[in-house]
Amino acid sequence: MAITSANQLELLQTAEAVAREKMIDAELVIQAMEDSLARAAKSRYGAEMDIRVKIDRKTGRATFSRVRTVVEDEALENHHAQLTAKQAKSYLADPQIGDEIVDEVPPVDLGRIAAQSAKQVILQKVREAERDRQFDEFKDRKGTIINGQVKREEYGNIIVDIGRGEAILRRNEKIGREAYRPGDRIRCYIKDVRREPRGPQVFLSRTDPQFMAELFKMEVPEIYDGIIEIKACARDPGSRAKIAVISYDNSIDPVGACVGMRGSRVQAVVNELQGEKIDIIPWNGDQATFLVNALQPAEVSKVVFDEEAGKIEVVVPDEQLSLAIGRRGQNVRLASQLTGMDIDIMTETEESARRQAEFAERTKLFMDTLDVDEMMAQLLVSEGFTNLEEVAYVDLDELLSIDGFDEGTAAELQARARDYLEEQAKKALAAARAAGVDEALIAFDGLTPQMLEALSKEGIKTLEDFATCADWELAGGWTTENGQRKKDEGILEKFEMSLEEAQHLVMTARVMLGWVDPTLAEVATEEDATEEGAEDEEAEA
Template sequence: MAITSANRLELLQIAESVAREKMIDADLVLQAMEESYAKAAKSKYGAELDIRAYIDRKSGELEMTRVRVVIAEEEAENMYTELTIEEAKAYKENPAAGDLIIDQLPPMDFGRIGAQSAKQVILQKVREAERARQYDEFKDREGEIINGLVKRVEYGNVIVDVGRGEAVCRRDQLVNREMFRNGDRIRAYIKEVRSEQRGPQIFLSRTAPEFMAELFKMEVPEIYDGIIQIKAVARDPGSRAKIGVISFDNAIDPVGACVGMRGSRVQAVVNELGGEKIDIIPWNEDAPTFLVNALQPAEVTKVVLDEDAERIEVVVPDEQLSLAIGRRGQNVRLASQLTGLDIDIMTEAEESERRQKEFEIRSKLFMDTMNVDEVVAQLLVSEGFTNLEEVAYVEIDELLVIEGFDQDTAEELQARARESLEEINAKAIAEARELGVDQSLIDFEGLSPQMLVALGKDDVKTLEDFATCADWELAGGYTTLNGERIKDEGVLESYDVDLAEAQNLIMRARVQIGWVTEEQIAQDAADAEAEAATDADTAEEAGA
């Protein structure tokens, strides 16, 4: 395998041909050849030597050299790749440490084994270059839709020829009942591109919500132009989907634009997704309004939103319950995914029964604690009074507006309510002391006797104990674990203490103990506000 003058140019032609076939840079092929020749030469002269090959990019001339490094030590550690300064003087005048001594090697015949080894190196390097080129091409295409041909099907996974590489659409990323055969055309969403040992891995999906959003972008010019925006997508692949859209042009109806003339636009998406039914819903910033739209075709009579818990309670007519829930809970599940809220659905009858129970419980509370008859108790509940504190400390005029209540009756009711509260609070203080609650905590302003009992039961018995609490330990909160929101019960949550109030109580306790000062708290708040303003400005500039 000696390189003669007759085949030097042929070497360059071969490199060019391989580069075109594999769609990589020709110089990469020549570098692979150089490395292969160097490896083959080492197999003849010795693997310990530093042998390098260089192919002239114009003439195809192959130059083989042996390289040694000049070192400052008196004796070379590696006689094959190093020379001392004294030894180097035989090859170069005034050698210095770090100089390279390069010896030209004569033309050689690599032999069959050397040629085979060179071929393997070339193939390996070309494969690596091809993989790098594929990864560079597809890494920036995540989030796009791609068309390809089914190459083969392995254990339900579809291998797709995407032109300059292969992609895989796993079985769980295919819509139910879809069957593909070799040679079928397939359209899918590029979900992920990973660089792995065996080459770039391109993962496709036909079940991702983003796939539907991209299909609508292709079918609806207003979405592509940014006039209409897709705000949320929820899918039960192959069965049903909901998509929330908003228009930034008041003259354009977002739902109508997505449906198209006689449903042509939405039908094109439905056909691509194998008949998946699609509900197009107008987006609204108001969560309850958006949910009412999302639960269509069911009618909603009442919505109660709990923003802290990210839950929403929906009341529907009795005959609409099955429609609102949908087959196997599909309608409410998709609406929940679309809005990002947990949804509780109840009928008007169930809601009426619950309200009746609450009415009875509150009426009994007033009857037992204030020693009033059922009629008076029910009148108080009907007017919106829910606890003793409201009756005891409300402006007396609010009691006088109740039909049948005069000045004496109102004053008597307030007196009874206050007396009952004092009795209840005294019992609670006594119980707190029995639990070991310290006087410093009892005297701390902002905690009711009932709160002190709850804290004592949770082993928070001194002002120092209270000051070490976190706000969520008092007010409660939510922790996300494995994608699921888990409720953290707060010690004072049942007393309507929110996070802001809990934080305020804790900081006041720390100030009272002397752990921090009012000035430090004010400075921390100012720093946090300034940082938030800076982050907002940065985000605005990035958006611009």
């Protein structure tokens, strides 16, 4: 099959027809044809030759050319596609390295096998161009809603026709009660667009919280215009959802705008989500206030915020406990997702019992260690004293401010507290030495005898052992496993050692041992302080 003048224009017509059908650039199809013809020509003239084909974009005439490149003498490897500068003088007056000598060669007569090979090359190139076009089209639509038509179901996954391609709605991304038949119209959220060996894949979702947010953006013009912002959303797909909104215009109520006249706006979203109940909550920058709003319709008596642990303790009236937790823990789980905090809920009775237990425990501590009666111990606890160190080293005036405490009583209490602490320190130091703790570690500034005893129980007996510790091993910390926050107990955590203190002590030990350059240690400490300051500023913002 030679390319004659009769079918030259047919090449261009074919390229345009394929481009229209596949919705790609005709230039890409022509380039694929050139590559396929060049490959077929190499099979005729020899694979070692550099044969190139150029199709005229106006006439369709295909020109076959042999190209040879000028290379240095020692770089000559392929005599059919390369030549030296000396050899090139027969063709060029002043040949330079890298120059190309182009000779036109007769068009090839494509046999059946060569023609089939050329066809496969064209199809492959067109398929790649089609995939690139599809990926470029949908990659920028990630995070938006798209309408499609159900084509078929495969193993519970729904294949959706989205116009210029197909997308997949996996079974775990469907709302539980939904069932679709071929031809049904469907609205989904484009969750991800990825390149894969079989082509670009568009992944859809109807359970993603952002699907609900995008639906509200479509139904509420104030959200689309940026007057109202969706700050957070959480869903239990098909059952219940919570969405937090804030208005940047004082004259517009964000909750009312999202609900709409007689609930028309929120009802449109509810209908799309198969009857999913939606709680619309005003967002508040104060974490505690926001949490109280998020736990609606339950009433909250008190909120205790533990910033370090990333947890919130919520106290509710006894009769409100089931409402606050919700069916199968749904309400508190959604509130936790919305706020990004772990929430512990307890009743007022449970909280009162815990307070009483703590009060009794501290009272007994003061009675046993200070040798005082129950009434005096209770007075100390009521005034906020929680441990012996506070009694021993607090300013004397604070003890004198307690009703019934004179100067002699206050001084005696402090003396007893200090004597007890000194006695405990001596026992702890003796236990540490008996356990084999090295004197260098005992002399290390920043560790109390009780800390040394605790370290010895964990096998940390030398300064080298201490220097190999991580800060979280000493002060404790939090890790996340399978979406759940897990507490890591620190060896010295019960002594109220912070991560910053632990890091400073470990770094000091490493400097003393010569493991770390003191100047580098100072730079690291300054960087940590800068990062902490930036985090504090972000939190305040």
